[in-house]
Amino acid sequence: MFYREAGEFKTSYVDDNQTFPIRFDRYRYYAVLAVAFLIVPFVINDYWANAVLLPFLIYAIAAIGLNILVGYCGQVSLGTGGFMAVGAYATYKLMTAFPDINIFFHIVMAGGITAIVGVLFGLPSLRIKGFYLAVATLAAQFFLVWLFNRVPWFYNNSASGQINAPERTVFGQAVTGPATEAWATYLFCLVFTVASALLARNLTRGAMGRRWMAIRDMDIAAEIIGVNPLISKLTAFAVSSFFVGIAGALFFAVYLGAVEVGEVYGINKSFLVLFMIIIGGLGSIFGSFAGAAFLVLLPVLLKNVLVGTLGWPTGLASHFEIMILGFLIIVFLVAEPHGLAQLWRVTKEKLRLWPFPH
């Protein structure tokens, strides 16, 4: 009944190639966008923005970035936290060095700088694969955090080694610093998230994405049919790091406002984003969103249920939260090893035939 192609006639290549070829799917997508852009900004408050929606949007960008590398190109990376830190410190240096340039461009440039760093650390991927590459990217994680802790130039010689985002505006509305409105920061991040998702979706559908997937599925076969592994792997690293860098920049500038590299961009962050894409679904843009939602919203939800509704002591609730989350991850992965995205695909298939499955 839902998601049916019957009766939809495509008369041009443009129609045939659109992101959401099924009409129902397309309208659903427009509806989500309309809610996100036109309704949420009017009802959002500080709590919803800072505790729920901003982290969700920002982690979604990071997950999209990592998904390109791991899910589409098959190169395992544990350096996400370090690359996010590159984005954050790049924004900080740009923000303080060129205060007159709009923060929007700083964040995009920070993504570009992260892409360059990502390519540098991606070079070993030409020689080493699988778990060994994971270890190499792990080195990037530790090296980058160490670097930002060690070299005072990166944090403008502040006594504490922290970086603080000064106030910057977009169209006269503050998006960083303490005096921000919830809707402004939300919309700012939303624009980046939607743009990232669109860009990633179209890259992965095009020639570049096909090259990545060829490398992922079997690199020797890909090379034989004419895919250049050097270019494919390094573009994957560049594009992935670009998104991850933007996520790190937003995480610092818009969401937290003050950052201490070891704590915020540590190895935990790398694992968290990796878990997001594994739970959400490797090689799926929707999966990146689903995974980010799962790991950002669920802990907040559990905390509010356990402490707010049931009135448990906070320490106990916090332990239970970890246990429930871990249990749910196992359940989900046993039930559907390909993640939430696959679950969604199956649901869609079922919905197509419902209510007459035969």
Add this chain to the structure above:
Amino acid sequence: MRLKLMAALAATVMGVAPALADLTIPALNYRTGPYAPSGIPYADGFSDYMTMLNERDGGIGGEQINVLECETGYNTEKGVECYEQTKGQGALVYIPQSTGITYQLIPKATADEIPIWSVAYGRTSAVNGKVFEWIFNLPGTYWDAASIMTKYAMEQEGGSLDGKKIALVYHNSAYGKEPIRTLEKLSEKHGFELVLLAVDHPGQEQKSQWLQIRRERPDYVFMWGWGVMNQVAIQEASNIRFPMDKFIGVWWSGSEADVVPVGEGADGYKSVTWHGAGTDYPAMQEIKSTVIDAGLAAGDGTKFGEVGYNRGVYTAAVLAEAIRQAQEASGTSDIDATQLRDAMETLEISDARFEELGLPGFTGGFQLSCAQHSAPRTAFIQQWNAADQTWTPVSDFMEPDLEVIDPLIMEDSMAYAEENGITPRECD
């Protein structure tokens, strides 16, 4: 669809519960994670004192105190979430319990006009109340501690540190880096050599740092540690047979949780502190009888009388007194955050008042002012006795070298003011 479903579900359970009492104090505790050994005693002490006031006096000025616990796990992201969640519920003051979270909240709370009291942690230059209108860091700062530790070492060495070597083992974070600037200045002034040894979060791995200490043979080791890092450092020091009486921790590296696991080896370890340890105070006995024995304790009661617990009691007692003075000054029992801030700026607690509160000789009396958001800025050295399991004071209250520190505070706070476009207030 799933997302929307979740959001709808979330909306139903996230409805903000109305505050039960009128004096709401959020407590950003951490009872989980690698810093829990340090976090639990403090959280228990703070809550138990407030419960004692509720039980014994019916709150403060007739208003019940509602301690709103929120678990941060010493994690800044969760700290922000806790802040956003509780600030709408009439929060009077934030006590972030983490230097990282303090840095995070300084601009936010200033914009929201809620005072922050970082109890001897956080940003040192917040002492300058002319710049940091909403931030307090009594009774002392890390720079004061660094100076007091140096002074104590100097006294032990017969008045001079010339040609000596001091190693600083520090948590590689904003917290651990705070004293470096002061120690560098002091090493110039007194002619000692400073060796910096960073320990990364969470601090369980310190073999290489202590190997280096063995090689460098410093005369003193100072430590800025927290959570599990403390126990590990004291264990390692004991392993390399470093003389324990030359190993001095900051006030966050000197509680039972840090020394007991090391056993005999920790005997003689020293730390800075500003309040007494143990249970020999009338107020502590009242907590025991009205809260712990009555089964109302926040924790399991085993932390009672530990250094961390007493620090929670100190914080609660001073805060309760500030609320009392705010109620007197404003003439209403149901005070708001601004009234509390005003009262904290003129807060005066004399030695006699501490005695009335049932804490005689617990800590030094002090008087805050609009320009000075930290007082008395004195501390003493305590030493661990492993056989009796007690901390004993081994020095009197000492004053830091304000000649060195105050210019640094001025410099750093003015830099902050300039960075953030703040014009310092005119006041004394």
